Amino acid sequence: MSDRVEFRDLTDPETAREAIDGLGLDVGSETVPLEAARGRVLAERVDATIDVPGFDRASMDGYAVSARETFGAGETDPVTLEIAGEVHAGEPPDVEVREGVAVEISTGAVMPQGADAVVPVERTSRDGDRVAIRTAVTPGRNVMLAGADVAAGERALGPGTELTARDIGLLAALGVESVPVRSKPRVGIVSTGEELVRPGGRLDHAAGQIYDVNTHTVAAGVEAAGGEPVTYAHAGDDSDELESVLRTAAEECDLVLSSGSTSASTVDVIYRVVEELGELLIHGVAVKPGRPMLVGRFESAAYVGLPGYPVSALTIFRTFVAPTIRKAAGLSEPETATATGEMAVRERYEEGRLRYVPVGLVTDERGRRLVYPVDKGSGATTSLTAADGVVAMDPDTSELAAGESVTVELFSPSVRPPSLLGVGEDDPALSAVLDRVDRPRYLSEGSRVGRRWLEDGISDVAVLAGPVEPPEDAVEIGSWTREWGLVSRDPTDLEGLESLLGGDLSFVNRPPDSGLRASFDDALERLATERESSRAALADSISGYERTARAHESPVRTVARGDADAGLSLRVSADRLGLGFVSLGHQPVRVVAAPDRAEKSGVGQLADAIGDGEAFASLAGYEMER
Known part of the structure; x- marks a missing residue:
């Protein structure tokens, strides 16, 4: 007589998702050095403690002047000024701009005292120690003012930000050495079955042995989802052996994933071990592939049992488990690397050169995706941190019309439109309020x-x-x-x-x-x-x-x-x-x-x-x- 144990009532997929999501992977936070922060998720808001740049700087090569000296200047009627000296990037100015005087200046250099604008070098003609200015400029022209990129006291990055290379650049510009991030959930991976052999070992085909595929595919999936995979030696179908491995994994990890031994035959005993160590919540889900899935919890860890067949195991992992790991790590759901949308406003640009326009994404109440330009200048790192990707404007295109359909090249596949797009006044109370909104952009x-x-x-x-x-x-x-x-x-x-x-x-x-x-x-x-x-x-x-x-x-x-x-x-x-x-x-x-x-x-x-x-x-x- 067989003592085969049949599946319990099959659970619908949505209930299974809710059960896994409800296992409560609260992994806390840790502080990591900036060089190890890429791909991690901020646990707290980071405010700017300095102005970036910390000084008024020239945004192009040319001549630093007092703008009033250039009023009325033109191609046919230039204004001639005395050249008092020069200033290069990385050195303090040792000269000042006075009446009738200009100073030669390099891109990125500190503006000398008395100067409030830069005349591009191509709009000038130099003759010895004098320069002819052939265009008028206004105060602030071709100058990036102190704090124009990021201002001290301003919200730089908010909690929940997935740190990309552009965010790391912003943090580096602010002098941040280490950052508080969400901890990676530790995920223990246990493959079961007497027939398994680790890759590199010798197979006995006559005994029906196969290489252990699931340990490696699931570990790669855990890492891609933002978790830290911890692999254990595969266990056979013996209850004592399974209990020992699972107990160790439960003590060392936040989530334990097993694969195989989840069906109802007499040799598949893992569900009994789970019940002895903790609580079995789900045994079987109404989905194909992947019906023999287990969900439960141990005393100190969550547990999910994946099917033994590699395709089924990976399908169930990606569909049910990976979103929970991403959520615990603070990561957003991935999307494709491109997105289409409609231009929210017209964007104009002179023809003749290929242009990549930094853009942000926002959805309206009906879910329609809108694309808006985000461009604070090539010297501003926030042009990137406020954007989701770029739209290429062809050299023979002078504008993108409002309502025009465009394709956005996303900065990463995980980019999603923010849940909230706000624009307006800078305010310290607003920064605290935004911390409590999921994925805002302000x-x-x-x-x-x-x-x-x-x-x-x-x-x-x-x-x-x-x-x-x-x-x-x-x-x-x-x-x-x-x-x-x-x-x-x-x-x-x-x-x-x-x-x-x-x-x-x-x-x-x-x-x-x-x-x-x-x-x-x-x-x-x-x-x-x-x-x-x-x-x-x-x-x-x-x-x-x-x-x-x-x-x-x-x-x-x-x-x-x-x-x-x-x-x-x-x-x-x-x-x-x-x-x-x-x-x-x-x-x-x-x-x-x-x-x-x-x-x-x-x-x-x-x-x-x-x-x-x-x-x-x-x-x-x-x-x-x-």
Whole structure:
């Protein structure tokens, strides 16, 4: 009489997936050196602690000048300046730009004092120690300002970021030596069966021996999924031997995978061993190939039993197990290396050269994939970290039209559109809120840019500060207020906005697209009305009104290092760096969604993270609006 044990009720595939996902592979985090971080997943947010670049630098070869000296210059009526010297990359300038003077400068070199623009060398003609300037330039032309790539205090990379070569480059640019990453789940691999021989051993065909394939294919799959494979000597079909190997694997690993011995015959005993060591949750799944699959847990590890046939084992692994390993490691599901989508906006470029346009991907509420350009210049590493791939523009193509179908060459097969695309104001509370959203992407380009992107149908949400109003049909999903004003090293220097007038104090402002700048300009407008003057006149009397710094913390750091007497920023930033602060009021910050994106899951996660108020509790000068 046979004591054969038949399969229990077959489980449907979705239930099996849920069971494996519910095994709870919480592997924690660890800190690894930067050189070992590629392919790992950040466990915590990394904020910039320095400006990149840390100085104003020339973005091309040419002549550093004061832009005002070039006004009116042209091909037929050049402006001639004296050449006072030269500056090369990697060396401090030992010359300054004065009236009537230019300085020869190399790409990447520090801008000399007094210079605010670079004239390209091809638009000049040199004659001895004098140079003819054949084009006019504006302040900031051909100059990458300090912090233009990444600004100190800015969110650089968020938790859940899968670190690629471009992210490693950004971390290196920030001086980061080691990073906190999700630990790799240790996965023990045990192949069972009396017939197995490790590759390299001698086969006895008469005894029905075969090489052990599953140990190696499954180990490769574990590694590709982001796990750390740990292989064990294959076990026979003896209960005591199986128990010994599985017990050792369970003590040393987070997940144990066996292959073979999962059917219901009398010699296949592994399911009995699992029940003795822990709990058998599933024995058999209604799927082909791969029906004889086991799911269970030991005291200290999760367990999945794969079929013995290699094709079945690998199919079940890739379908059911690999996603759980990737999730534990923090990795996203892989996609193909290319993706098609529609251009969200028009992209223009002069014909004649092949161009690879860095682009990002976003999906609308219906799942339609949109492609938008992401380009902050060839010297900016964030042009890559904010992008998902590139679109090639042929040499004879001058534009990609909005709505045009394009193929994106993805940076890696694992790239997916973010769950949320936001554009707008730079804000420290927002950084904390975004940490609680799955795979967000946020571009801190300023409130006015955020409004434009929302109106153009590119972004899911916009973050608008101060007087920058949202589009009429936008859906508000959260708001708060933040205290803003002026920072200085010596609070006695400042009594208010009036202290800046007259030029006695040097000032550093925020860019025109910033909502903080908009509030400052409104305050200046009110003061001008009181004085029966104009805002332009008052702005002209402020030394450094046109001098801008990119992020909310940038002016504070500029003042802290003595490069300006006062700056426009937030109380929270002043408190963090220990500077004096003069309040100019409380500014509203509104997060609004495009009406057709308000139901996206990422938008919902963002609304929930704002709504509980935790992000604002520890920030000076912040209040959540209820």
